[in-house]
Amino acid sequence: MNGSRLNVAALRRAVPLRMWGGKGSGLPCDFCRVTVGPDDVEYEVEAQLDGGTVMLRFHYRCHYAWTGGEEPRAAEDPRIAADRA
Ligand SMILES: [Zn+2]
Incomplete structure (x- = not known):
């Protein structure tokens, strides 16, 4: 599983x-496959999938879509957290 791209079905099974959250690392998003650039907010997610653990990387908007479009809590938004620091 490590090193291979996850398909949509696998992404849906993954449990965060x-x-x-942080700045983009220049690596591709696991949701849209587009590079997360340094000007983008990147979400790194450790998720359980098929009995193993995988690391996923998303744009802010892709993480939002992956989680089902639920409104993110303020504490999970790195931009808001940074304002409080
Ligand atoms: Zn994306």
Whole structure:
């Protein structure tokens, strides 16, 4: 599983465990396959999938879509967290 791109079905099965937000690392988003640039907010998600653990990377908007379009909580938005720091 490590190193291989996940298909949409696998992404849907993945259960998020932990999440970090930060600047884009220049690596492709696991949702839209487009590079997350340094000017983008990147979400890194540790997720459980088929008995293993995978690391996923998303744009802010792609993470939002992946989670089903739920309104993100303020504490999970790195831009808001940065304002509070
Ligand atoms: Zn994306």
